[in-house]
Amino acid sequence: MKKKILILHTGGTISMMEDSSGSVIPGINNPLTTQTEKLNNLGDLIVKEPFHLPSPHVTPVEMLALKGIIEEEYNLNSIDGVVITHGTDTLEETAYFLDLTVQANIPIVVTGAMRSSNEIGSDGLYNLISSLRVAASEEAKNKGVLVVLNDEIHTAKNVTKTHTSNVSTFQSPQYGPIGIVTKRGVMFHHSPTYKERYDIKDVSNRVALIKAYAGLDSSLLLAINQLQYDGVVIEALGQGNLPPDAVEGIRKLHENDIPVVIVSRCFNGIVQDVYGYDGGGKQLRDMGVIFSNGLNGQKARLKLLISLSHTKDTNEIRAIFKQ
Ligand SMILES: NC(=O)C[C@H](N)C(=O)O
Incomplete structure (x- = not known):
């Protein structure tokens, strides 16, 4: 029997067209919507287009809307799986937000394309077909939200x-x-080893993300403190170290109970309290900085946003980041 799959088109290059000057623009008719007929033998498809945005325009508000639509379809229509087409620039953020928050035990697959729909070698329809096959597969269950592109x-x-x-x-x-x-x-x-899930109804907390660099001082952190952000993520150096001049900014944020999470600006490995020098991970840990669990900056930012909607207590947030 065909699986009941919800397709949510949200915009991005996968739904765009290249014009004669080579600029990529939103198509008048979303080509994926018009192609859907051809996809019908891959599942019993429910197709929706909750919004049509290039992904740099997507915010946690749209991510929360997608969560709501998926849960509603899951509860009312017993869907077996979901495929979301999305711009690639922020695709990983939407996928991770849904991974942490959607309350439904079905495969959810996010896909996109690097070439617009009328370009030679366009990868959009191909990726959509691959994603439908993954969303319909029994083995895709209980693996969290998946991202499928390029096979x-x-x-x-x-x-x-x-x-x-x-x-x-x-x-x-x-x-x-x-x-x-x-x-x-x-x-x-492979299989992911565990699954975290948090409900969220509100994405209004403000979380800043900054990247450390040689010579970073406290000025940006002091500005974030003054602007009364609810939390800060810093892409720190190496195993989780900062230049000594940034330490004063961290201290001020903590005085105001603003949680500071560090990840590494390296794209492999985790942050740890290894170095005892001024600004080193050990000092930061002793000051109360929260170490993340191998996430990149943009995903740690979403996890902090979601955590803050449950608690403002730094120790509780630390416990969430230990998961
Ligand atoms: N390939 C893409 O989808 C990139 C596009 N700028 C977007 O994210 O909307």
Whole structure:
């Protein structure tokens, strides 16, 4: 029997067209919507287009809306799986937000394209077909939200966009893909080891994300403090160190109970309290900085946003980041 799959088109290059000058613009008729007829033998499809945005225009408000639509369809229409088409620039963020928050035990696959729909070698329809096959597969259950492009299946937690234009842009630098899509079927060779899930109704907390660099001082952190952000994520150096001049800014943020989370600006490895020098991870840990669990900056930012909607208590947030 065909699986009931919800397709949510949200915009991005996958739904855009290249004009005669080479600019990529939203298509008048979303080509994926008009192609859907051809996809019907891959599932019993419910197709919706909740919004049509290039992904740099997507915010946590749209991510929350997608969560709501998926849960409603799951509860009312007993869907078996979901495929979301999305612009690639912020795709990993939407995928991770949904991974942490959607309350439904069905495969959810996010896909996109690097070439617009009327370009030679366009990858959009191909990726959509691969994603439908993954969403309909029994093995895709209980693996969290998946990102499928270019014949590879990645977890939302580990995947990141690594190239500005190449079709193999989506990679999981830490652990690689967890499966592949072939002409004969969908094959998983790894399974994520655990699943976190938090409900969220409000995305109004303000979380800043800054990147450390040689010579970073406290001025940006003091500005964030003055602007009364609710939390800060810093992409720190190496195993989780900062220049000594940034320490004063961290201290001021903590005085105001603003949680500070650090990740590494390296794209492999985790942050740890290894170095005892001024600004080193050990000092930061002793000051109360929260160490993340191998997330990149943009995903740690979403996790902090979601955590803040449950608690403002730094120790509780630290416990959430230990998961
Ligand atoms: N390939 C893409 O989809 C990139 C586009 N700028 C977007 O994210 O909407």
